Amino acid sequence: MKWPSPAGPFQAPPVSAYTSLEARLHDAFWADEGEPAELALMAEVLRDHPGPALEVGSGSGRLLLPLLQKGHEVEGLELSAEMLAMCRESASALGLDPVLYEADMLTFEPGKTYAALLLPAFTLQLAPDPAAALEHFHRLLRPGGVIYLSVFIPLAELHGELPEGEWYDDHRTRLPDGRSAAVETRHRLDRKSRILDREHRYSLFDAGGGLLDEHTSRQTLRWFTPRQLRGLLAKAGFKPLHAVADFDAEIPVDDEAQIITVVACRD
Ligand SMILES: C[S@@+](CC[C@H](N)C(=O)[O-])C[C@H]1O[C@@H](n2cnc3c(N)ncnc32)[C@H](O)[C@@H]1O
Known part of the structure; x- marks a missing residue:
């Protein structure tokens, strides 16, 4: 099947929607990964930088709700109404009442500043203009505040291990009620x-x-x-405090790293 390009080769929709089955199956696919590797890293940042924090792109609350259960002061910002509804439902089942905002991370104006901003799960990479997003996040932080973010480099796609322009099986899972779900993916670089x-x-x-x-x-x-990531952060007024590769503090960040997690301080 030909790749559709109604509005030019890389004219994607302005936002990543996270609606319908993409929202409803989000947690089921992540659940197969087991305990989220980022949770401990995020909790460490919140412990070291107490005060109000905001998870940007908080989704279904997969990470936000466990952080709240651990007693951290974190709010959530999310664009997808469906993801927010799932988050509210899960929160209520846990007896939690999180502060959640339905807004776009690029224009969000909370009228206050935060001690920490959290962008796990590659959310920064969804921003159409990551440099502008980082500059905006700088304004949302109080002096000395920190930003935590993780990004990935699509090594399998770059090395041709996944076929470009063709559908391939990405993930399959069985749901607790006996139904099953699958996601197929195709990509272009x-x-x-x-x-x-x-x-x-x-x-x-x-x-x-x-x-x-x-x-x-x-x-x-x-x-x-x-x-490039160091350059983007510096240009937005952030000074890196530390970085780890592949969620493992023992792995240095070099050109082989697939996932980079950075904690950077607002100048
Ligand atoms: C990769 S998911 C991560 C969700 C959650 N942080 C987690 O780890 O489970 C990215 C989330 O960012 C949200 N998102 C994407 N673009 C956004 C934007 N411009 N403003 C706010 N949220 C956005 C998506 O709707 C989605 O829920």
Whole structure:
């Protein structure tokens, strides 16, 4: 099948929607990964920088709610009404009442400043202009405040281990109620502009394997080399405090790193 390019090769939708099956299956796919690797890193940042914090792109509360359960003071900012509704429902089942804002991270004006901003799970890469986003985040932090972010480099796509322009099985999982879900992905790379354009086709099946529902989403992600990320942070007025690769403090951040997590301080 030909890759659709109705408005030019890399003209993706302005925002990543996280609606329909993409929202409803979000937690089920993540659950297969086990205990979220980022949780301990985020909790450490909140412990070292107490005060109000904000998770940007807090989604279904996968990370926000465990942080609240640990007693951290974190609010959530999310664009997708469906993800927010899921978060509120899960929070209420846990007896939590989080402060959540439905807004765009690029224009969000809370009327106050934070001690820490958290952007786990590659959310910065969804920003159409990550440099402008970082400059905006700088304004949301109080002096001495920190930003935590994780980004990934699409090594499998870059090395041709995943076929460009073709659908491939990305993930399958069985839901607790016996139904099952699958996501297939196809991608295109713009190596020069460092843009990964991805489509995800989500399918929900009944216990007998019959198709119940389907949804396709499209997502545009920017990626950065470690040097570019340092440059972006410096330009926005951040000084890196520390960085780890692949969520492992023992792995140095070099050109082989697939996931880079940085904690940087507002100048
Ligand atoms: C990769 S998901 C991560 C969700 C959550 N942080 C987690 O780890 O489970 C990215 C989230 O960012 C949200 N998002 C994307 N663009 C956004 C924007 N411009 N403003 C606010 N949230 C946004 C998406 O709706 C989605 O819930």
